[in-house]
Amino acid sequence: MAVTVSRRAMEPIEIFAGQQAYRHIAQSGIRPTDIRAIIGASGGPKWFVLSHLDRYLMQNWLPAIPHQLELIGSSIGAWRMAAYASAAPMAALEQLESQYLNQRYSARPSHQEISQSIRQLLDSFIQPNDLDQHQLKKLHIVAARCKGLSQLKQPSIQGLAFAAVAVGNLVSRRSLPRSFDRVIFQSPGGQLPVAQWDHFRTHQVPLNRANYRDALLASGAIPIVIEGVRDPVGAPRGLYRDGGMVDYHFDLPFKPEQGLVLYPHFSPLLKPGWFDKPLPWRKVHASNYSHTLMISPSREFVASLPYGKIPDRRDFERLDNDSRIRYWQTVVDRNQAIAEAFDRWVHSANPLDQVIPIETLTR
Template sequence: MLSALKIFAGPEALAHIRNHGLSAADIRMVLGASGGPKWLSLAAIDRYLLSEWFAGRTEPLHLLGTSAGGWRLACYAQNNPLAAHARFQEAYMAQQYSLQPTAQEVGAGCRVILQEILGKTGAQEIIANPVVRYHTLVARCRGLGGSEQKWLQTLGMAGAMASNLVSRSAMRPFVERVLFHHPDKPPVTHFPHLPARQVTLTAENIAPAILATGAIPVAISGVQDIPGAPRGTYRDGGITDYQFDLPVLPEQGFVLYPHYFASPPKGGWFDKKLRWRQAAREHYRRTIIVAPSWEFAATLPGGRIPDLQDFYQFTDYNERRARWNKAVGECERLGDALADIDQRQRWAEVAEPLPW
């Protein structure tokens, strides 16, 4: 069972685990990465955390997510997070589109998912939650990247990608990082490579902000003129913060990062295939990564966790849904493995140094 799950910890987190073990009280922040359907591999882990670890939480817990990770964590901050998570999972897995959907068609589907996540009261519950504090990152696209004409937007994104080959900071003319943060205060104040404009979440902008952080360029229509933020087109937060390369270093406690890959995180979307670029180890010295092992992932349908290619490879909804159902069912083992590690306090036994 335990071989299904990998636990990696930065130096300070690993020292704490080896000396004291780990409990929910040690965690001050949770990260949620972009990655489309990859999040489905973490559903059982989410449920364990929501039902056992963070249930009845009284100390502040910050959540920072982008794209699908931002959608996941929006469930955590509601009054009934398990119910919100169940609605999200079903709505996400139920997506159906035409064979060649427009960005507007997929955008409409995403709005349906968001409605299921938030229900009637979720937006206000997230804003008013004094304990579980939600934050999300969104990319405000400049120039051609802000266009809803596909070919112009593609040119804009190509410019951002080419600039990123030079450095992440070279993307500044093409994209602005925007942090929509809980009304209390943001959990991160220093943003390397790309400065972050900070916008307080309100009842008026929380839904469009959550929608925007999942608006994949070209594939999904962007979100225009989010209230309280500068005018413009807002797209997927993974453009700037795909798997995070940020100094998330709480003065007390640690960061929990349920992740879908047991490998070094990539900072931005355009870094995915750049072997020479990965997140700074320094930024992860107080982080615990919980991820499915590669050996476990190889046992899933197709030898991998679900991903965005499934929408193109399995255009028949019933076939795709059957594969996802099977994968999600198999990934229950990950929740069981986490429960075993936690309840038997085997953290020190299984925790490993960061894999990079």
């Protein structure tokens, strides 16, 4: 007897929609002009499972959007969104991908060695004059301003300080504002569709030529691994680190007055902050994702990859340079299937058939 396999199970992507996004797709389908904001999550090399989807959106969707588009990201998500906002987005993305993928380090690299490599990476794909192009594409870079013990600079002591922060977060995420403020460096005229800010003190700082590089560097400055950024121009004084400390996958009420939020995400998993990763009970609020359409690789697709997983930062420790680069390149090559599946879904007769309520990820 023939076995019937559902279309959803065969596809390399999973598509999730909040309540408002689900209704929108049911009534009107989905078009580039529906999108008012795009989110880029933290996650380092996890992004390599999405790079062809990014290319697809840059080539096929961005040129079709006639209105202001808000691009928000933290850490690698901020770097991706900077490429989206670039005057030449495809060239910027390809340079970012190549430079990040081909990183090489000594057997036991110091944080100075890693920091210098990251600064060179950023300089390879960002241009200060890109800010002049932020007319319809508005960039929002999230960084965490450190307070208390999280300001300590010595890597050996940072571990103890951040362990204390993690213990406080284990009890309640509301303990984190004692250690971090949220700082958003944003293009002039940018308007994030956030209905109400959460319990973090949030500073919105104009993005300009003087702080652009520092904002991107700070957003990806992983504690212990990469040096933080001190006193970015125009921002509250202090030491700035990875935006994922505050907004890892984001748990903010992005609710544009019109249209939807697009979230190309590397996993069907949503965690508010970096310290919430090991906590299975700590999840985002489904109501914050009511207007969001999220695209992620399917579990079957991930299982088919080398090592049965997407890339992550531990690959730097588990694999030598050559093995890691080959593995990451294989994932990049294969993720072309993600972009092709998204294109099939967009042009399908009944796109709602493949959509999963995002509430299933937050229960």
